[in-house]
Amino acid sequence: MDESDWRRHLGRRWAEQFGGRPFGFAVGDGWDHLLAEVFRRVDAVLEDDERDAFAWSDIKEKWGVLRMTHNGSDRIDDLVDWAEAASKRICDRCGWSGRLRSGGGHWRARCDACDGL
Numbered sequence: 559m560d561e562s563d564w565r566r567h568l569g570r571r572w573a574e575q576f577g578g579r580p581f582g583f584a585v586g587d588g589w590d591h592l593l594a595e596v597f598r599r600v601d602a603v604l605e606d607d608e609r610d611a612f613a614w615s616d617i618k619e620k621w622g623v624l625r626m627t628h629n630g631s632d633r634i635d636d637l638v639d640w641a642e643a644a645s646k647r648i649c650d651r652c653g654w655s656g657r658l659r660s661g662g663g664h665w666r667a668r669c670d671a672c673d674g675l
């Protein structure tokens with residue numbers, strides 16, 4: 559992972575949401591804008607008194623769907639539910655409109671062009 563990697567960039571941009579210690583989340587490049595939007599929305603709903611304590615504990619792809627775990631409130635859960643649902647319709651390779659597909663024992667959210675790649 560080099561310094562220009564979007565994951566690293568987002569981790570630095572929103573280091574506050576990682577307790578100051580960003581980690582490299584294991585998701586495809588197509589979800590870069592989706593994750594950027596999640597971090598923006600979380601920033602917008604965090605109350606001042608929960609901001610210091612909030613942290614993501616895991617961000618990954620599982621069975622083709624984005625999974626995000628955290629120690630925040632129900633309002634953050636609502637955002638995570640939205641993001642996980644949205645991830646099923648966004649190609650995790652190129653970011654185009656996609657759907658969940660299975661292939662070779664793996665589930666992936668992929669567009670027609672990226673299917674099978």
Ligand SMILES: [Zn+2]
Nearest residue numbers: 649652669672
């Ligand atoms: Zn694609």
